[in-house]
Amino acid sequence: MNTIKHALALAALALAACSQQKVAEEPVRPVLAMQVQRGAPESRDVYAGDVRARYETDVGFRVGGKLVARTVDAGAIVRKGQVLARLDPEDARLAASAARSSVAAAESDFATASAEVSRYRELLDKKFISASAFEAKQNAYNAAKGRHEQAQSQAAISANQASYTTLVADADGVVETVLAEPGQVVAAGQPVLRIARGGEREIAIHAPESQLARFKVGEPAGIALWTGPHRVLVGRIREIAGAADPTTRTYTVRVSVLEPPADMRLGMSANVLFQGGSNDLILVPLTALAGTRGDPAVWVVDPATQRVRLRPVGVDQYREDGATIKAGLEPGEWIVTAGVHKLRAEQAVRLAGARRGIDTARNP
Numbered sequence: 001m002n003t004i005k006h007a008l009a010l011a012a013l014a015l016a017a018c019s020q021q022k023v024a025e026e027p028v029r030p031v032l033a034m035q036v037q038r039g040a041p042e043s044r045d046v047y048a049g050d051v052r053a054r055y056e057t058d059v060g061f062r063v064g065g066k067l068v069a070r071t072v073d074a075g076a077i078v079r080k081g082q083v084l085a086r087l088d089p090e091d092a093r094l095a096a097s098a099a100r101s102s103v104a105a106a107e108s109d110f111a112t113a114s115a116e117v118s119r120y121r122e123l124l125d126k127k128f129i130s131a132s133a134f135e136a137k138q139n140a141y142n143a144a145k146g147r148h149e150q151a152q153s154q155a156a157i158s159a160n161q162a163s164y165t166t167l168v169a170d171a172d173g174v175v176e177t178v179l180a181e182p183g184q185v186v187a188a189g190q191p192v193l194r195i196a197r198g199g200e201r202e203i204a205i206h207a208p209e210s211q212l213a214r215f216k217v218g219e220p221a222g223i224a225l226w227t228g229p230h231r232v233l234v235g236r237i238r239e240i241a242g243a244a245d246p247t248t249r250t251y252t253v254r255v256s257v258l259e260p261p262a263d264m265r266l267g268m269s270a271n272v273l274f275q276g277g278s279n280d281l282i283l284v285p286l287t288a289l290a291g292t293r294g295d296p297a298v299w300v301v302d303p304a305t306q307r308v309r310l311r312p313v314g315v316d317q318y319r320e321d322g323a324t325i326k327a328g329l330e331p332g333e334w335i336v337t338a339g340v341h342k343l344r345a346e347q348a349v350r351l352a353g354a355r356r357g358i359d360t361a362r363n364p
Contacts, residue, residue: 030352031308032338033301036329040283045214045275046320049205049255051225051268053196054238056176061087062164064188067180074178078169078195085180085192087165092158099151099158106144106151113137113144173197174266201260202238203270206250214274215240221255222273225264234258235272281316282325289315289323290340298329299336299343307346308336 065087072084120137123129177194180186203223207215215237223233239254255272257264284298291297296315299308313328329335334351336343343349 028348028350030350031336033334033351034337036333037331038280038282040281047205047272049203049270049272051266052204054200054202055197058191058194060190060192061167063161067182067184067186070182072175074175076175080171082169085167089165092162092165096158096162099155103151103155106148110144110148113141117141171197196266201257203255203272205253205272207253208250212251215253224271226269282329283322285322285337288335288337299340301334307348308343
């Protein structure tokens with residue numbers, strides 16, 4: 001009997017030793033953490049848009065005809081005065097030739113009428129003809145003069161129309177869209193190319209009518225291109241559309257880029273960030289929230305013991321950039337921001353990626 005009791009005691013001691021050894025050998029879990037700070041704005045609205053030129057022009061011929069050549073394609077960089085497309089010039093050439101012939105005929109009639117009115121004036125001075133006969137020749141002269149001037153004007157118009165068969169760029173820019181192909185018959189004024197002029201760049205976003213009131217011309221904004229999300233550009237609202245788009249029922253808002261980078265290209269996607277209200281809120285990442293039964297909580301790190309405790313918090317607003325906390329946290333405290341569902345109370349941790357607050361400007 002004593003032998004059995006002795007064996008049981010030894011077994012209990014062995015189990016206790018094993019348990020103590022397991023507790024002692026429990027690894028310290030590395031965690032991502034941040035120090036709570038105030039400074040988040042009350043609201044943070046992000047709108048997706050794309051890069052546009054301030055001036056976009058649909059260019060076309062001032063006369064109709066058959067398109068025989070197009071010298072540029074979509075994406076081409078054009079310079080002022082560069083030839084973009086040509087129409088078949090034969091009809092315009094014939095019209096100009098006919099106008100020149102009309103001028104020659106009108107000049108001949110005008111010369112004859114001028115000579116006759118001079119002779120009739122001499123005869124009137126000598127009393128050889130009546131005043132009414134002279135007035136008839138004077139009226140014929142005036143009519144010939146009018147026809148001559150009309151023919152000259154028509155010839156000038158025909159000459160201009162002949163030059164209109166060549167479409168040239170009136171400013172530097174980039175061809176955005178090609179709207180006509182060689183062989184196509186186009187009408188006067190029909191768009192052939194859409195050109196974005198060089199110079200100012202802006203972001204076009206589309207605002208629903210329920211949020212239109214929050215936009216004001218001149219309001220500052222942050223801009224982040226998808227090609228460089230960690231680079232925030234400074235922008236300002238330049239224009240708010242006066243009418244909704246008939247298809248989407250949204251209002252186009254144009255945000256000027258104050259200092260566009262050299263690598264900003266037309267059509268690039270961008271996010272436009274608007275911030276409003278006071279900048280005195282505590283903002284934590286959504287990944288920092290834990291808790292049970294829908295009660296939000298965060299793991300707070302004790303700086304003295306490097307252990308975590310679950311603390312309930314009051315969430316004021318859930319946003320795409322995080323959650324604003326109205327109660328439960330104080331500035332300067334450290335919280336875990338990733339892997340919160342794998343922690344337990346009083347677990348030892350090591351701060352592997354510690355940072356201060358959330359850089360909202362870099363997370364548009």
